[in-house]
Amino acid sequence: MVNLNKIKQARENISKIINETPLMTSESISSEVGNQIFFKCEHLQKTGSFKIRGASNKIINEASKGARSIVAASSGNHGQAVSYIARKLGLTPTIVVPANVAACKQKGIRAYHGNIEFCGESSEERLGRAKQISKEENAPYVPPYDDPLIMAGQGTIGLEILEQLDSVDEVYVPIGGGGLISGVATAIKEIKPHVRIIGVEPKLANDTYLSILKGERVNIGGSTTIADGLRTATPGELTFPIIQKYVDEIVLVDEEEIKTAFTIVLTRMKQVIETSAAVAVAAAMTREAEGKKIVALCSGGNVDTSVVSSILG
Numbered sequence: 001m002v003n004l005n006k007i008k009q010a011r012e013n014i015s016k017i018i019n020e021t022p023l024m025t026s027e028s029i030s031s032e033v034g035n036q037i038f039f040k041c042e043h044l045q046k047t048g049s050f051k052i053r054g055a056s057n058k059i060i061n062e063a064s065k066g067a068r069s070i071v072a073a074s075s076g077n078h079g080q081a082v083s084y085i086a087r088k089l090g091l092t093p094t095i096v097v098p099a100n101v102a103a104c105k106q107k108g109i110r111a112y113h114g115n116i117e118f119c120g121e122s123s124e125e126r127l128g129r130a131k132q133i134s135k136e137e138n139a140p141y142v143p144p145y146d147d148p149l150i151m152a153g154q155g156t157i158g159l160e161i162l163e164q165l166d167s168v169d170e171v172y173v174p175i176g177g178g179g180l181i182s183g184v185a186t187a188i189k190e191i192k193p194h195v196r197i198i199g200v201e202p203k204l205a206n207d208t209y210l211s212i213l214k215g216e217r218v219n220i221g222g223s224t225t226i227a228d229g230l231r232t233a234t235p236g237e238l239t240f241p242i243i244q245k246y247v248d249e250i251v252l253v254d255e256e257e258i259k260t261a262f263t264i265v266l267t268r269m270k271q272v273i274e275t276s277a278a279v280a281v282a283a284a285m286t287r288e289a290e291g292k293k294i295v296a297l298c299s300g301g302n303v304d305t306s307v308v309s310s311i312l313g
């Protein structure tokens, strides 16, 4: 299971590969909302999202055990991250994507020289095909979140936040499958238990929120939220118990709030983040004004130009 030591180990493993991302602030936004807001800039991370942290930690480990190729199933940021780090380490990446994958996502994977394999339209079909390739080609499968090495890699963000803002009160983290928040929460709670960790989901993809209420993993099926990185149907088997243990609260945001947060970050801070990152900003901005120091984890910046123009109208 993931713990502080494994996160520190992950940091050593990946420090030469990843960027230590800046923590930005905006005086105008802070004074408007009555809390001091900081933005942890993973949209400036290599490959455009934090996913490179977990993927690197996992693939370095597989390479050290002799792997020559690896396989993942993802049309988004995980696929790009896996392609990038695999090639960098001299391994062959195969990424299984849906048959109807958007052209821009294919382009993202190809840009990092990942081999693309098309399969079906559902995530079950893709996962099945990835596992099959894994067996046939003796290529380890790299999951997007439900893996201790992946969680430990994502947790390195928590160490950076504590170093960059020693007096932080609260951290807002978007939740998809829960790999990001389980790593970040473990790092922060095991060093500074009083720092509050707040998970954020779109109202239209509230699987973790419902699971916490029920005390067990709930599956909500598909979702149409604009935050495409958070459309997971259910929290992970390994991530969920960590979320139950360490996450203080889960906040839901609606689609309009996500778009507003995206636009504010773009126009005031001149930063392009993706909609899945904007959910954390949206929740942080609507928090009660109490002069707290709060961090919104801007998890990525890979947004289609068509989405940008539809939000800006």
Ligand SMILES: *Cc1c(COP(=O)(O)O)cnc(C)c1O
Pocket (backbone or CB within 6 Å): 049, 050, 051, 077, 078, 144, 145, 174, 175, 176, 177, 178, 179, 180, 181, 229, 230, 274, 276, 277, 299, 300, 301
């Ligand atoms: C994957 C992803 C998330 C969600 O991370 P999980 O580990 O699945 O919870 C959030 N934002 C971005 C940009 C992502 O790529």
